[in-house]
Amino acid sequence: MWNSLRTDAPAGLVAGVTAYQAGDGDLVHAYVARPEGPGPFPGVVLAHHMPGWDELYREFARRFADHGYTAICPDLYCRTGHGEPDDVAAAARAAGGLVDDTVVADLVAARDLLRALPTANGKVGVFGTCSGGRHALLAASKAGGFDAVADLWGGGVVASPEDLVPQRPVSVLDYTADLDAPLLGLFGDEDQFPTPELVDRHEEELKKHGKEYEFHRYADAGHGFFYYHRSAYRADSAMDGWAKVFDFFGRHLSTGS
């Protein structure tokens, strides 16, 4: 819960960029934020959004660390090159965008790194917004092995055949049967991708396969309503959404849960 800290509690955290061995063996940058202390701490892998491995996602990582998680956010564009986040994101877009299988492998490698930490409690979730929401769900479905997944307005989860390209050759919906973790979904009713109808379609598939999930929809919100630097920001919905994220991960990633 936001601002539920104790004023007499130690609140130190350690954060910075490191490199880790990603899915294909490449050394890839990652931003890691963790609470100070011996733990045990649950972990969260952050799949950044299309605009890049940016300041916003570093803040997200530190927010998770402030709430007691070890968070790792791999630079999914690391192989594209380096520069300011919007320049790197533009280069990645011009190159056709991220390749699904590479992203899944990078997220899985990040998960395994978190689990191997001496401060870990063994539980790791995966979180993403926008394209990162789709990637988080894809990783939790196709690869599996996460303990919880949060998909925030992930576009393209329900994809038509004409939407499929070599980099993104699958509709994540088709992997619903393989999802092996509880799912949190946050969506804005004014979003065009996914529309409420596409979210309905996703929900039907989750019900059909008996999956554990909870979807929360916000009437006043569109795409990216957590992004306080964009006009899409909706303060009340964003704060409620963050509370939902921490409640959900708290229930599924705490030691002994």
Add this chain to the structure above:
Amino acid sequence: MCTNISETVPAAGAAKGGAGWFPVTAANVGFDHAVGSRFDHALLLDFVDPARGPSARIAVELDLETGRALVAALQSVIEAAERSGAPV
């Protein structure tokens, strides 16, 4: 939403940014999340030299109406240039 709408054309020219002039070897045209403008999504025009890395980029974000006007102006100027007979 992430549209992933993007096209690239080879380019011959140069562009000037904060670090001065650099060769432009490609132009990328997209329609996706805006970064610097207040639009949700924008026409994205990037003049780049990939060999120099992601930072060798002149980026412009426009709304669709401006894009159409720009296309018309480009076409008009190209035709005038061809009529003039002046060499490139």
